[in-house]
């Protein structure tokens with residue numbers, strides 16, 4: 271069911287410092303910061319030849335990454351995003367199998383203008399999973 275790795279997301283305490291690290295030290299192509307108010311984060315995209323890295327920083331009062339950054343004060347890998355062909359079929363199959371789909375279970379439009387859903391990290395060996403419709 272899951273297909274390509276779309277991105278790996280890293281939560282960071284200082285977005286401009288993390289962007290400079292990826293651009294200047296690691297020599298990657300990075301985007302400008304893109305606010306995603308629906309998701310409570312600001313995102314910088316790092317383009318790699320075979321995938322993307324998302325640098326995430328909290329946005330607004332109730333950011334879903336705030337508690338994670340409190341626990342991981344220097345930042346850390348926050349989620350991986352896998353592509354699926356049909357996000358509703360994937361969601362229904364996962365729910366049947368007992369996995370917890372986060373939020374209200376309805377896909378939101380993600381950073382790449384495609385529907386996304388998140389799966390509880392405790393149901394997937396300690397890793398938060400994002401599904402994105404390809």
Ligand SMILES: C[C@@H](C(=O)O)C(=O)SCCNC(=O)CCNC(=O)[C@H](O)C(C)(C)COP(=O)(O)OP(=O)(O)OC[C@H]1O[C@@H](n2cnc3c(N)ncnc32)[C@H](O)[C@@H]1OP(=O)(O)O
Nearest residue numbers: 306309334337338348372380381382386388391396397398
């Ligand atoms: C823009 C978009 C896109 O790419 O299109 C994005 O990515 S938006 C990316 C931001 N959006 C999201 O992440 C949306 C989905 N995420 C969420 O709803 C939340 O982050 C949760 C996954 C529910 C976790 O929230 P929070 O940390 O406040 O809950 P909590 O403190 O009760 O944590 C419950 C347990 O899960 C663990 N836990 C929390 N976040 C985790 C993570 N990212 N990876 C692995 N484990 C994690 C905690 O350590 C804790 O374990 P213990 O009990 O053992 O201590």
Ligand SMILES: [Co+2]
Nearest residue numbers: 279324351400
């Ligand atoms: Co993401």
